[in-house]
Amino acid sequence: MPEKRKRLGELAETLAAEHLRRKGYRILAHNYRCRCGEVDIVALDGRTLVFVEVRAKSTTGFGTPQESVGHRKQAKLREVARHYLVSEQTRGTLCRFDVIAIQFDPKSGKVKEFEHIENAF
Numbered sequence: 001m002p003e004k005r006k007r008l009g010e011l012a013e014t015l016a017a018e019h020l021r022r023k024g025y026r027i028l029a030h031n032y033r034c035r036c037g038e039v040d041i042v043a044l045d046g047r048t049l050v051f052v053e054v055r056a057k058s059t060t061g062f063g064t065p066q067e068s069v070g071h072r073k074q075a076k077l078r079e080v081a082r083h084y085l086v087s088e089q090t091r092g093t094l095c096r097f098d099v100i101a102i103q104f105d106p107k108s109g110k111v112k113e114f115e116h117i118e119n120a121f
Helices: 003-022 071-087
Strands: 026-034 037-045 048-057 095-104 111-117
Touching (some): 048 071, 071 095
Parallel strands (some): 048 095
Antiparallel strands (some): 026 037
């Protein structure tokens, strides 16, 4: 992964985590990995376990950040969530999938749009 793209992703995840904390979420894990894949943030919103996918882009030539979470990625996130629920012994816990989409200005690098989609899929 190119260095600039990696830095953009790291910045987006930091901004997303800050946003979630301000909303009262408790962050349980960053970049949770298992054999099935990875989810960017695992958090608690009250008693609901939330798996958060963070997407960032500086151009929309290939679609918006929101559009990049297609059916294949959603299926992968469900598998990771299943693994998390079993490994952390959280069966029976309410859970949902959120997407945080951040559009950066390509020239200034500043946040142009920020959207938190709760219960995205």
